[in-house]
Every structure is written in structure tokens, then in C-alpha cells.
Amino acid sequence: MARVRTAVIPVAGLGTRMLPAAKAIPKEMLPVVDRPLIEHTVAEARAAGMERIVLVTGQGGSAVVDHFDRAPELEDALSKAGKTETLExxxxxxxxxxxxxxxxxxxxxxxxxxxxxxxxxxxxxPFAVMLPDDLILGEPPCLSELVAVHDRLGGNVVSVEEVAAEATSRYGILDVTADDGTVAASQGVVEKPAPEVAPSRLGVVGRYVLDPGVMRALADQPAGAGGEIQLTDAIARTLPQTPLHGVRFSGHRYDCGSKAGFVQAFLAVALEHPDTAAAARAEMARHALKQTVSA
Structure with missing residues (x-):
């Protein structure tokens, strides 16, 4: 079985849910404390052993690419100032x-x-797909868990989490045939079904390890739900020849494509960061006290 060594990260979206902050910069460049969202995703990819990372950009996406380039003038200034840790x-x-x-x-x-x-x-x-809107924090990294399952079972492997019944219309939902509590075998994915027809409540979120047959299917994949070319439709076309498994990851997912999810992610990172943890806890305590007094 070929080793997974390439991660594809789409960063061409308009970020409409994060306007006006995302008007002039890609939403993936919004900082989660001191690191932009995209850097968290790339760090997860590298922790999972990815040798190549493909950033799929759109108009205005040069800032994302530039972030991972070298900056000789900045590096020289930091070096001369003795700011070795910041430079690293x-x-x-x-x-x-x-x-x-x-x-x-x-x-x-x-x-x-x-x-x-x-x-x-x-x-x-085989290759990985990572959606940076989904920030998944925890150890082991989510993509590493998917790669481990792919190494064992092959085929297509997707990250899943249990979603509320009323939320199934916002996800691709697994049609489960067997489930051991961590890995669920599936005979397909139903894209954004209404709650009354959803085959399960296991929603596909932000991480995929895919068989090369999916890329071949995408070459002539027609538009599906929403008039768009859906990745889940291409995965479905590889069935049943290629098995599909969903993995309940051990970390916690934050939907950073929404304002509420981004705030939650920022707070989670801030509470663990040595430079911000005390301030974050103090501010949370102040707000808790304010709410208690006002009640």
C-alpha cells in the first residue's frame, strides 16, 4: 500500500461568514492567538508525516503562500536584535x-x-485533504489518526463526529454498515440530508485520506448539491470497489468558519498559551463575576 505523503489544503474560499474581517485578507490568515489559522493546519499535516503540502488558492490568496516563504529582511532584523526565539x-x-x-x-x-x-x-x-476552517486540537493529531487507519484498512478514510439530528442538512452523513465505536464502515455518504432521511448522525468534517481513484473521479465529476462539484460525490463513485471508513477523532473540533467557533478556538488556544493563559483566565473570571452581579 502506497504511503500517504501529500496533503491538499483548499484556501480559495471567500470567507463570507467571517466578514468584514475577511474582506481584505484570507480568513485562513486570521490569527488564533499568535499563529494564523492556516499555520495550525500545516503543523498538523507535518506532524502526520506529510512531505508535500499543496495550497489551493484563489484571487487574493498570495498572503497565505507568502506566510510560508522566507523573509530575509525580517529574519536579519530579528537576528541582529537577538530575538532568537521569535526568529525560530x-x-x-x-x-x-x-x-x-x-x-x-x-x-x-x-x-x-x-x-x-x-x-x-x-x-x-493516496493523499490527504484538510479544510483549515476546521481547527482540530488534541493529541494525537487528527490527520495522524486517519493515516493510521488508512495504513491498516486502505481505501478512503474520513474524520467524523456525531452531529445533532437537526444539523444533518449541513454535513455529508455516513451510511454506516458496521461500527466499533471508533471506526465506522460505510457504504456511502449522503450529502446534506434532511433529518428525517439521514442514514446516521455521523457527519464528515474537515479531514480526509483518499484513494487515488477519488482524484480520477473528480476529473469528470458533475455538479451536485448546491450546484457545486462535491468531494463526497466523487468518494461515492469509488464505492463499493474502494472501502470507506469514518474515524471518530480524539481531539476537539472548532468551526473557525463561523464567528462563534473562531472565538471558541481562540479562547481554547489562549488558555494553553504561556503568554496568554493567565490573562485569558482573569478575563473569563471577570466576566463570570459581572454576570453573577447583574443576575
């Missing part, structure tokens, strides 16, 4: 000789199309 943190995810590659999605035709835009880089081998 700034460069920890800089491109190391072609590890980070960018491709352009000229037209926004859906997630499936964004992934297909990376086909020449991925080639005919």
Missing part, C-alpha cells in the same frame, strides 16, 4: 525546498473542484 517561531513552518506548493483555483466550482486542481502534484497515489 517565525521560521518553523517556512518552506523547506519545495515542500509547500501552491496551485490556483481559477473558478470557485466547489470543494471537489478545488481538490482536483491539485491533481498534477498529487499524481496517482
Amino acid at each position: 517561531q517565525t521560521n518553523r513552518h517556512a518552506d523547506r525546498g519545495g515542500e509547500i506548493i501552491s496551485v490556483r483555483q481559477a473558478r470557485k466550482l466547489g470543494l471537489g473542484h478545488a481538490v482536483w486542481c491539485a491533481h498534477r502534484v498529487v499524481g496517482d497515489e
